[in-house]
Every structure is written in C-alpha cells, then in structure tokens.
Amino acid sequence: MSKAPHLTFDLDTPGLGRGHLVVPAGADCGELSLPVFSLNKGEGPRLLVTGGNHGNELEGPIVAWRIIKWLPEAQTCGRVIVLPVLNPLGVQAWSRNTPLDGLNLNRVFPGRADGSVTQRIADAVSRVLLPMADTVFDLHSFGPTWDFPPAATTHPIADPDLMARTVRMAEGFKLPLTLVWQHNDTAGMFDITAQHQGKVFVCTEFGGGTVGADSLAIYEAGVRNALIALGLVEGKAEYPTFRQQRSGQTLETRPSDELKSPAAGIFEPRRSVLDEVKQGDLIGILHSIDSLSAGSIDIRAPEASIVLAIASGAHVEVNKVVALIARPLK
Numbered sequence: 001m002s003k004a005p006h007l008t009f010d011l012d013t014p015g016l017g018r019g020h021l022v023v024p025a026g027a028d029c030g031e032l033s034l035p036v037f038s039l040n041k042g043e044g045p046r047l048l049v050t051g052g053n054h055g056n057e058l059e060g061p062i063v064a065w066r067i068i069k070w071l072p073e074a075q076t077c078g079r080v081i082v083l084p085v086l087n088p089l090g091v092q093a094w095s096r097n098t099p100l101d102g103l104n105l106n107r108v109f110p111g112r113a114d115g116s117v118t119q120r121i122a123d124a125v126s127r128v129l130l131p132m133a134d135t136v137f138d139l140h141s142f143g144p145t146w147d148f149p150p151a152a153t154t155h156p157i158a159d160p161d162l163m164a165r166t167v168r169m170a171e172g173f174k175l176p177l178t179l180v181w182q183h184n185d186t187a188g189m190f191d192i193t194a195q196h197q198g199k200v201f202v203c204t205e206f207g208g209g210t211v212g213a214d215s216l217a218i219y220e221a222g223v224r225n226a227l228i229a230l231g232l233v234e235g236k237a238e239y240p241t242f243r244q245q246r247s248g249q250t251l252e253t254r255p256s257d258e259l260k261s262p263a264a265g266i267f268e269p270r271r272s273v274l275d276e277v278k279q280g281d282l283i284g285i286l287h288s289i290d291s292l293s294a295g296s297i298d299i300r301a302p303e304a305s306i307v308l309a310i311a312s313g314a315h316v317e318v319n320k321v322v323a324l325i326a327r328p329l330k
C-alpha cells in the first residue's frame with residue numbers, strides 16, 4: 001500500500017507558507033517532492049497557480065518564481081498557492097512529455113494513485129491542491145517551433161455561466177490575445193478536471209517557448225493584471241506592450257482553422273501573428289528540400305481571418321499544422 005499524496009505544511013495557517021507536495025513513490029521511481037508556496041490572507045478568492053506542466057515551456061516556472069517574490073508585499077486578501085514546477089522530470093529533460101513513462105501530464109488528469117509517475121503527479125494535484133482553489137492559472141508556452149502571441153486561453157465550456165466567468169477572467173490578464181480554443185484533443189486535460197468541479201481555469205500560452213526578458217515582462221504583467229482583476233492585489237491593470245501595441249482582442253479558433261502542409265518541407269512565414277488577412281492572402285510558402293524543380297507551395301488564407309500561430313524553425317512533415325487562424329469571438 002503506497003502512501004497518499006500530501007503536503008508537508010498546513011495551507012490553512014495564516015500568512016506565508018513554504019513546503020512540498022509529496023507525490024508517492026511507485027514502481028517506476030521514488031517519491032517526488034514538488035516545492036509549493038502559499039500565502040494565506042484570510043477571506044477572499046482562492047487561487048492556484050501552476051507552471052512546468054510541459055517540461056519544455058519554461059516561462060511558466062520563471063513567472064511563478066517572480067510572482068512569489070512580490071506577492072508577500074502585494075497580496076491584500078484571500079489565498080494564493082503557487083506550484084512553479086508540476087513536472088520536474090519533464091523540465092529536467094526539456095521535454096513536453098515525461099521521459100520515464102512517455103506521458104503528457106496535461107492529458108492524464110485527474111490522474112491515478114496507482115499509475116505511472118505522470119499519472120501520480122496529476123492525482124496528487126487533483127486531490128490535494130485543486131480542492132483548495134476556486135480559480136486556477138496554468139502557465140504554459142506554445143512551444144519552441146511556433147510564433148504565438150502572449151495569450152490567455154480556454155476551451156469552450158458547456159456550462160454558459162462558467163464559460164462567461166472564464167472568458168472574463170482570461171480577459172483580465174489584458175494580454176494581446178484572449179482565445180477560446182476548440183480542439184479535439186482535450187481528454188485528460190487539467191482544465192477539464194477543474195471545470196468539472198466548477199472552477200474557473202485559465203491556461204496562458206506564453207509565446208514560443210524561447211525564454212527572453214521582454215516576453216517574460218509581458219507574461220508577468222499579465223499575471224499581475226489577473227491578480228488585480230481577482231481582487232487579490234491592488235493596483236491598476238494595463239495592457240503590456242507587444243510589438244509596439246498596447247491592446248487586446250478576444251478570438252475563437254476551431255479545428256477547421258488549422259492550415260496544414262500539403263507536402264513535407266520548410267515553411268517560410270509571410271505573415272506575423274495577429275495580422276489580419278483577407279481570403280486568398282499569402283500566409284506562407286512551403287519549400288521542398290528534395291528538389292529545386294518541385295517548386296514551392298503557397299499556403300493561403302481560406303477566409304478573412306486573423307493569423308493566430310505560425311510554424312517557425314523546424315522542418316515539417318506532410319499534413320502537419322503550419323498556421324492557425326482565428327476570428328473575433330461571437
């Protein structure tokens with residue numbers, strides 16, 4: 001009989017708390033101790049902030065550590081729990097999935113107590129931390145082979161009231177993009193588990209995964225804006241500057257908005273993220289590396305839309321997504 005997941009300190013004690021979330025040992029590896037920060041200032045919103053869900057998205061842990069530095073001065077009420085690195089095995093390997101069991105942590109929620117290490121992490125978070133929060137911010141990045149604007153995202157939610165509250169919370173980040181993202185691969189995601197419990201869950205997608213000072217400043221400002229919107233922190237929320245602009249827009253995207261490569265090759269972007277395009281506008285060009293005579297293939301906008309994501313920096317196989325488009329949320 002393995003031990004149950006637990007915290008090494010009491011979150012209900014007023015004031016600052018630091019300790020660990022203990023993920024029990026299993027057949028594949030020993031016990032994990034994930035550092036947890038907690039600041040309990042009594043009545044008010046109860047927020048859980050997590051980073052490092054995917055091991056090659058390191059902005060999340062960095063922004064989480066930055067928040068921990070100033071929260072003790074800034075937080076006026078409520079309770080904030082911060083778990084900067086959900087998946088230390090993934091982070092150590094700079095790998096989206098956990099190397100030990102090959103699993104994607106964000107597809108195994110709510111997890112399994114008797115499962116492999118990734119499932120045990122999800123189980124510990126679901127059972128020990130999630131009940132302590134009404135709102136969850138899970139800090140992701142879009143990954144190193146994409147250009148993607150700083151965004152606060154959610155999937156469509158069946159409950160219209162929770163959907164409205166979630167979009168309002170996401171817009172509270174005041175990032176360049178608030179996105180309602182419909183896609184077909186949502187089973188086992190952290191947000192689905194949290195939403196089944198009626199919680200507001202915002203997944204931030206912090207750009208392309210290459211960590212830089214300018215983008216980190218935008219992300220930190222976004223999370224601070226969200227803390228102000230929740231009423232946990234006092235101050236004035238402002239749109240951070242992204243590519244000379246200080247504004248935000250709320251868009252939606254669907255599986256049919258994925259533009260795929262008709263052949264293998266190198267994708268040459270001809271548009272930047274958040275560009276408006278008309279039907280037929282050139283978004284990028286796919287170049288074959290096998291033959292100069294094969295010619296290149298234009299990837300064009302199927303309809304008037306806004307460019308959401310652009311593949312960059314990696315050779316693509318046939319039928320892979322090279323761009324995503326979106327339109328204003330109805």
Ligand SMILES: [Zn+2]
Binds near residue numbers: 053054057140141
């Ligand atoms: Zn991610």
